[in-house]
Amino acid sequence: KQINSKDMEKYKTIGEVARMWAEDKKKYVKFSTFSAYEVILTHHILPEFSGRTMLSEDDVQEFVLNKLRGGLSPKTVKDILMVLRMVAGFGERNGVLPRMRWRVRFPTRQGIQDAGRDGRKAAGSLGPEVLSMADHRKMLRYIRSNLSAANIGIYLSLTTGMRIGEICGLKWGDIDMTAGIVRVNRTVERIYTARGGRWHTELIIGSPKTVCSAREIPLTEDLMGLLKTLRSSASDTDFVLTGSGKPTEPRTYRNRYNKLLVQLGIPHIKFHGLRHSFATRCIESECDYKTVSALLGHSDIRTTLNLYVHPGLEQKRRCLDRMARAME
Numbered sequence: 001k002q003i004n005s006k007d008m009e010k011y012k013t014i015g016e017v018a019r020m021w022a023e024d025k026k027k028y029v030k031f032s033t034f035s036a037y038e039v040i041l042t043h044h045i046l047p048e049f050s051g052r053t054m055l056s057e058d059d060v061q062e063f064v065l066n067k068l069r070g071g072l073s074p075k076t077v078k079d080i081l082m083v084l085r086m087v088a089g090f091g092e093r094n095g096v097l098p099r100m101r102w103r104v105r106f107p108t109r110q111g112i113q114d115a116g117r118d119g120r121k122a123a124g125s126l127g128p129e130v131l132s133m134a135d136h137r138k139m140l141r142y143i144r145s146n147l148s149a150a151n152i153g154i155y156l157s158l159t160t161g162m163r164i165g166e167i168c169g170l171k172w173g174d175i176d177m178t179a180g181i182v183r184v185n186r187t188v189e190r191i192y193t194a195r196g197g198r199w200h201t202e203l204i205i206g207s208p209k210t211v212c213s214a215r216e217i218p219l220t221e222d223l224m225g226l227l228k229t230l231r232s233s234a235s236d237t238d239f240v241l242t243g244s245g246k247p248t249e250p251r252t253y254r255n256r257y258n259k260l261l262v263q264l265g266i267p268h269i270k271f272h273g274l275r276h277s278f279a280t281r282c283i284e285s286e287c288d289y290k291t292v293s294a295l296l297g298h299s300d301i302r303t304t305l306n307l308y309v310h311p312g313l314e315q316k317r318r319c320l321d322r323m324a325r326a327m328e
Contacts, residue, residue, distance in 0.1 A: 011098060015050030017091040024090070032204055035193040040083045042194070049084075053097070060084070060102040074106055128276040128307055135266045136277055142264060144222075149230055150248075153241050154257055154274065156182075160217045161278040161296050164250045164271050165189045169205060173236030180224055181216045184208055184297065188247045203249055213297035276307070283308050 012020075018041050026034045048063055049055060060081070067077045081104060091097025131139070136158065143155045153167040162170075165187035174183045190203050208214045219227070234243050241248045254271050261268055269277075275296070282292045293304040 010095065011053045012091070012096045013050065014052050014055070014087065014091075014097070015046055017094075017097055018046060018050075018087045020094070020096070021087045021090040025086075030206060031193075032189055032191045032206060035191045036079075037083055038194055039192050040080050041087075042199075044080045045084055045087070055088070055100055055102070057102045057104070061104055064104050064106070068107065077106075128280075129269055129273050130280045131266070131269060131273065131277040133281075135264075136281065138264060138266065139260075142260075144226065147226055147229060149241055149243055150253075150256060151260075152226060152230060153248075153253060154260065155223065155226065157271070157274040158278055159220055159223050161275045161282075162217070163187065163209070163213075163275060164253060166208065166213075168239075168241060168248050168250050168253055170240045171236065172231060172234050172238050172240055175219075175227060175240070177224065177228060177231075180219050182219055184213060184215050184217065187213075188249060190249055190251060205247065208297065210297070210299050212294075212299040215294065215297045217295055279304070279308050 022034075022037065022041065025037065029037075044067070049059075052059075064077055064081060067080065068074065072080075085102075088097060088100045092099050140155065140158060143151045153164075153170075156162050156167050156170070157164070160182060162182075162184065166184050168188040169186040170182070170184075171186075174185055175181075176183070185208070186205055187208050188203065188205050190201050192199065193202050230240075232243075234240075238244055239247045241253065257271050258268070279292055279296055282295070283289075289304055289309060290301055292308070293301040296304060298304050
């Protein structure tokens with residue numbers, strides 16, 4: 001759609017609107033979230049579109065394809081596109097940008113890199129990457145036999161689905177041995193920020209990702225026993241992974257986890273894959289989806305369904321067999 005000269009006078013550039021949007025947005029989101037938006041604006045959106053007033057669908061489609069060709073993951077590019085849409089929507093609502101709607105297509109995922117990885121994720125298959133059942137058990141057995149404060153975080157992720165930042169932020173006072181639950185109250189993350197006018201990284205201890213992420217998770221008897229063994233004389237204010245008042249940062253803990261994978265001969269999978277593995281085992285054990293969603297701290301059960309619920313032929317067959325027996 002072409003913009004006539006009269007309309008052009010009332011519109012601002014995307015760069016100007018992005019700064020207006022950012023000033024408004026930071027009043028409503030966590031500092032870490034706002035910093036992530038700042039990174040996307042500074043490094044992706046503004047260098048490309050700062051002086052523009054109108055973006056066509058072709059402009060945005062080519063922008064997305066270029067980012068993918070440059071090596072960014074589809075998820076990262078979708079995050080960038082989400083911020084661009086928010087800026088455009090803010091500009092339209094405030095009458096400083098024209099109405100823009102884009103239908104952007106992403107190339108089909110071929111799954112070439114995932115093929116052949118010990119069967120964890122076949123090419124073109126649905127769902128996140130997870131540990132095989134054998135590797136899941138191997139890791140749990142190793143940690144039980146080599147118990148340490150540093151290893152227990154991996155065990156926690158495999159048996160509770162906690163995120164790496166939540167584990168790094170876990171204090172002994174968050175674990176209720178009497179009730180047999182762990183309370184997720186905080187997260188640790190290193191963020192990229194322009195605080196003080198210069199870009200640098202900063203370690204932040206903050207609230208969980210969303211309201212629903214602040215949750216209570218029951219502990220298995222096995223995990224309870226391990227935690228009681230480790231507790232010793234640590235105080236409630238000490239972090240579980242360090243036994244002191246200083247947390248381990250996620251990058252450091254992720255490196256330790258990667259070394260353990262090599263040591264155990266387990267094909268590489270991201271630390272977040274442990275959370276996916278926990279959720280997948282819950283689904284395979286026929287836990288109801290609402291409960292799995294609550295354990296993971298998802299704010300919308302559709303997130304859980306979209307990630308983990310992809311029934312195969314055998315699962316469909318079992319479902320129909322149960323229905324048939326019920327009818328008899």
